Amino acid sequence: MYSVNYHRATSVADAAKLVKSGDAKLLSGGMTLIPAMKTRLAAPSDLVDLSRIKELQGVKVSGKTVTIGAATTHYDVANDEKLKKACPALAHMASLIGDPAVRHRGTIGGSIANNDPAADYPAALLALGATIVTNKREIGADKFFKGLFETALKDGEIITAVSFSAPAKxxxxxxxxxxxxxxxxxxxxxxxxxxxxxxxxxxxxxxxxxxxxxxxxxxxxxxxxxxxxxxxxxxxxxxxxxxxxxxxxxxxxxxxxxxxxxxxx
Amino acid sequence: MGIEGVGARVARKEDKRFITGAGRYVDDMVVPGMKHAAFVRSPHAHAQIKKIDVKKAQAMPGVIGVLTGKELKADGIGNLICGWMIHSKDGSPMKMGAWSPLAVDKVRYVGDAVVIVVAETKGQARDAAEAVEITYKELKAVVDATKALEKGAPQLHPEAESNLIFDWEIGDAKATDAAIKAAAHVTRMKIVNNRLVPNAMEPRAALGHYDKAEDHYTCWTTSQNPHVARLVMSAFYNIAPENKLRVIAPDVGGGFGSKIYIYPEEIVCLWASKKTGVPVKWVADRTESFLSDAHGRDHVSTVEMAFDKNNRITGLKVDTIANLGAYMSLFSSCVPTYLYATLLSGQYDIPAIHANVRTVYTNTAPVDAYRGAGRPEATYLLERTMEAAARELGVSPAELRRTNFITSFPHQTPVIMNYDAGDYAASLDAATKASDYAGFAKRKAAAAKKGLLRGIGMSCYIEACGIAPSAAVGSLGAGVGLWESAEVRVNAVGTIEVLTGSHSHGQGHETTFAQLVNERFGVPIDSVSIVHGDTDKVQMGMGTYGSRSGAVGMSAIVKALDKVEAKAKKIAAHLLEADEGDIVIENGALKVAGTDKNIPWFQMALAAYTAHNLPGGMEPGLKETAFYDPSNFTFPAGCYICEVEIDPETGTTEIVQFVAADDFGNIINPMIVEGQVHGGIAQGIGQALLEGAHYDASGQLLTASYMDYTMPRADDLPSFKVSTSNTPCPSNPLGIKGCGEAGAIGSPPAVINAITDAIGITDIAMPASPSTVWAAIRAATKH
The missing domain is CATH 3.30.390.50 (CO dehydrogenase flavoprotein, C-terminal domain)
Structure with a gap:
């Protein structure tokens, strides 16, 4: 790994400011980015860690509407009791990602921002017709996923949550x-x-x-x-x-x- | 058998440090002033080196030295060699191309080492390695051995025309051709044995330390045979004479053969240490392991098996092309010849055999011995062909094998080996019983109801272990003898150190070797220490591979124990005023048989060292050395039966039952033996279902990480049903045959036979991954 400056953002606004420094990358679990850095395939100058930002955490269910904070780990999605009732398929899907270590670190926002062509969340969000909420706007899943590792996100734009209406089945x-x-x-x-x-x-x-x-x-x-x-x-x-x-x-x-x-x- | 003696299931002494993370591996070694190395490796499979510019790298922070092959050559460091001479059938010696530890003019595979960078930290060494500027002129590459032999193929070495290293044969061509001509039935197959990457848990590593004051080198390295490393580095690579070179192989985390060989990195680290004046450590990362560890297997063969009208095999003709990669690794030449073709008789009485083997250079990592080494390739070829023959002849695979079993011993095969003992029917019976072979049809029908294809396959393997009688291997071209040494040191208080030339890198020697001493002298295994892996401590040894540590290494210990026992009895007889012949060793004491007169073991030992009252003329002390040179190979054998269920929708194969019935001769620790069998079967199933090194046409290794190379995981494997029915080996004092490789040898054909049975096809490529199986099912149903 090359040397890198690490920043722990305290809020979305803080992260938005920090991500402007140098050739910075947002870090939200790092399950893809960190291995790429370790093998020297990625070399950001700065990392802005989103994983401790309170406002990005957790699952909310209100009526049929499900909202998941971008920095919610796969483990927390898989084990959220409200979600298991509202949309058990998504909780189950999260339980199938990687291994326990990955599920405790990796986040929904990190996964969809990376848009690995073999990642699980993109399929779920596209099928659920989810909305991806960023610090700038709201984007429909059908517009968000653009290709291999490509999304509609602009430079420095930060995903804050995803939301969808729970399906019948x-x-x-x-x-x-x-x-x-x-x-x-x-x-x-x-x-x-x-x-x-x-x-x-x-x-x-x-x-x-x-x-x-x-x-x-x-x-x-x-x-x-x-x-x-x-x-x-x-x-x-x-x-x-x-x-x-x-x-x-x-x-x-x-x-x-x-x-x-x-x-x- | 006591609770710690021969035959006892003693928990492994060494596991305490391994499972608590307290093992000491090369990467744990720290020497004052030690610095770190990174290698610049070729990104091309085949290219000329036009220019190497190290200026930028030398100016990087923390850099101590950036060294090239030119400087290495100038210092007289030798090329790497293959230590087993094979002659082609025309009498010409094998064509060994030059392998410089650092490439000088040309690179021949992706991962070929070109430059070493030494720096204060590992990170700095890697940063500087990236700053080394090498200008290459790319050449066309060839990765497939068959294609490398074709006219117009890219040429790797000027020494080897058409990339052919040797064209060798064994057996009687005329008699075999005649048998095929006269046969009632001939089964013909093309057999491909897939290339594997060894994947030891611990990557290779080396720490080279040149001590200027003493003009002495020390090399800590991940080796299965440190003495061979020292010998080769002294005699051929001109590092230093043996007395000025100490090689230490501390705890080593798995080898499977890949750590037998001397690689460029340890040579270069030693040389670089002298050159830079600092101790130099290099530890491979996983990518380097994939690229540069010697790979295994990679054979393409055709086979003809002839039968008479009674279904007895009358002849076997084999033609094999073996891919040896870009350079000849240390023992690469003997793997597809004397460790392969000499086993082509299998468990069967075959009157005529002929095998032709061509070995070939390609732009891939060097290929050498990997768990089983040649014997898995022979077994796969033979047992796949037996299964196909049984189907063609319309007889039960078990019965066809039984019809052809060798039943009297000793048995001389037409391909050198003289089998000394065995009972192949006993293993077959044990395996068919344990697997409820007779009840298979019912299980297949039940699976069909669930929409699953169920198949059963067997494999009756034999291998040659206990490698090997020195004079015999010498006459076949080996550059070394394959005996083993041992030294038994009884300390003044009766505790014991056993120094052995065998090397443990997972085999549990610290336990089994101590059990042997406990059995003999009654000393608790905690009072017995096994010392190995250091050329300064152990005088000489040939290391661990070919399932030889039990049959050869322990036999040497037995010889040394015999000498210790003889002297101990003399001392005891003298002290007890008895006849030497009346002394027996029981429960930790030397006794006069039939009396209550005795002297405890420790007291006898103390007497040996106080020397106050020894028999007249006896030297003080109690320490004996022995060398054991085996008189024959040993021949473990067995029968494996695999049962699979395939989901035709996805091609997923589940192994629903795996039975292993082995004959290992006598067993010291059944728990450790079972562990070896489990590990071996896991590797064999890995080869059959999961593993395969895949180069693209340009020579890039596509399976260079665990994202693409499938290692067996626990959930890929069933719970194995293992058993043994043993016939003691007559040629060594312990009756041991060896068990380290059996699982990896016997299992791949059993798995593939089961899959082809389930689908109803003749052949399928390994690894039989879900996509391969699905495609095979689709092709079978289309026709």
Whole structure:
């Protein structure tokens, strides 16, 4: 690791000021950034740590509306009693991220700001039609995730929370990369007042996306059997040493089916 | 057997320091004035070095020295060598290309060391390493051994035309061809054995210290055989004569073969210490381990197995291409030859065998012995072919094997080995019983109801351990003898130190070797210390690999114990005024048999050192040395049965049952043996299902971290059912065969046989990852 200046921000305003210094990066868990720095693949001059900012912590549920502070850890999302009632699928998804050490450090804001094409949260937020709240504005999930490690965030813009309306039914199923155990394919299905939404992570050439084919089949009938024979095209899916595009296409259908079955339990 | 004697499940003495984080590894060593090194490594698989500019790096903060291969050459440091000479079938010696510890003109794989930077801190050394400017002219690379042999392929070494190192054969080609021609049935297979990265938990490390006042070097290094390291560094690399070079291998966190070899880094650290005047420490990071530890396996073979009308094998013909990487590592040449082709008879009575092996340079990390070394490749080839043959012949795989078992011993195979003892049917029976082999059809039907494909596969392996009779290996080209030494020092109060040339890097020697002493003299194992891993303490030794520490290392200890016992009895007889022949050792005392006259062990020891009253002419003291040179290899064998369930939707394979029935000869500590089997099976399942080194066409290692290289995790593995049915080895005094590699040798074919059985296909590539299995199922159902 190269030497770096570490700043612990006390408030969002404080962080917004600190992030202007040098070639600074925001740190919110650091589950991707710190390993990249240790292998010298990333070399920010300054780190602005958001993880101790009180206003960014915790899960709030008010009626159907769920709001999660950006610096809430995966562990806290997975174990929040209110969330487990309002949207158990998201709590369960958080419990599947990484390992216990990662879940105690990694945060929802850090994950979506990084937008790893194999991360779990992007699929959930896209399927839930979530809103990403920053210190400047509110951005719809469909506008927020722009591609591989790309988001709509501007330089220095800080995510403060995400919010969404709890769906009637939802579930997440992921098929893990045998080595990294990130998603080779992760499928989040949600059935809410605006219809059925199915988002896929780990597979897209351009990051998280919604599967039209799966959604079309489920709109008519939100049942696993509705997906029998549904084919997902391999076009625009990733091929790497772990999985071909065709294999990923197959897994999208299989994981979607299993997710729908879980959502209907 | 006492509670700490031979056969007892004694908890490992060494685990207290290991599990409390108190082990002492090379990286824990601190020498006054010590500085830190970083290596600049080639980012290219194949390139000419046009220019190295170190000026910027030298000016960086904390930098003490930036040294290149040119300076190393100028100081007379030698090239790395392969210590086992193989001759091609035309009589020509193997074509060994030059391997400079720091590349001078050319780099030949990604990770090839080019420059060493020594600085005050590790971070400063790395910063400066990045500031070294090297101008390369990139050359075309080749990573695939078959392609490297093709016309027009990039050439790695001027010494080796067409990248061919040697073209070697063993056995009787004529007789084998005749057997195939006359056969009632011939099974033909192409067998690929995937390349693996060893992944010892502790990365390689070296600390070189040149003491100017004494003109003496000390090297702390992660070695499985420190004496061999000293020998090679003295005799070939011109570091220093042996008396001026001490090599210490302290606690070493796993090796699996990868720490047998002498690598560039320890040579360069020693040289750099003299050059810079400071002790120099280097510790690999995980990426360096992936790139530069000697890899394992990487064979491509074709095989023809001929049968008569009674399903008896009449001939076996094998053609193998083995990828040795960019340079010939220390023992690389013997792995695909004498450790591989000599095992091609397996457990079977095969009258005619012929194997041809070509070894090839490619732009990849050097390949050398990795847990099993050649024997897993032989077993995989043979046991995959047996399984395919059984399916083609329409007979039970178990019965086809049984039909062909060797049943009388000694048995001379057509490929050098003379099997001394074994009972292959006993292991097969034990494994089929433990796995309820007969009940498989029912389980398969039950799985099918759940939509799962269930398969069963077996593997009857044999290996040659206890490496090895010195004269025999010498005649086959080995540059060293493979005996072992031991020294037993009885202290004046009766406690004992055993000095051994074996090296423990996870095997539990501190416990098992002490159990041997306890069995003999009744001394508690806490009063027995095992000393190893230091050339200043142990006179000479050949180290630990090839499951040799029990069969060879402990046999040397037995010989030394024999001498100690003889002298102790003489002393006791003298003190007890009895006949030497009447003295027996029981419960920690030397007794006159049939009487209550006795002298405690410690009192006898004290008498040896006070020397007040010793038999006339006897020298004081009680310390004996012995060297043991085995008269034959040992032949552990066994039968493994694997049962899998595959989810056809995702291609995920779950191992639902794994049975191992081994014959290891006599066993000192069953708990440690089971641990070895468990670890070996985990590695074998790793090879079959999870692990595989993957280079892209340009020679970049795509699996250079745990994000992409799949190591077995606990949840990938079932609970193993292991058992032994042992036939003692007749050639060594303890009857030990060895158990360190068996698991890794026997398990891959059992797993793949189970998977191909489940899907109903002939072959599948290792690692049989979910995507590979899914694609195989899809291809099978399309046709």
């Amino acid at each position: 939802a579930a997440y199923e992921k098929f893990r990369n045998p080595a990294s155990r990130y998603a080779i394919v992760g499928v989040f299905v949600a059935k809410g007042k605006d219809g059925v939404s199915v988002a896929v992570t780990g597979a897209g050439d351009d990051g998280v996306f919604r599967s039209k084919e799966i959604e079309a089949a489920l709109v008519k009938n939100f049942a696993a059997s509705a997906l029998d024979g549904v084919k997902v095209p391999a076009k625009n899916l990733m091929t790497d040493i772990h999985a071909s595009a065709e294999y990923r296409a197959n897994l999208i259908a299989v994981m979607a089916k299993r997710a729908v079955a879980a959502a209907n339990v």
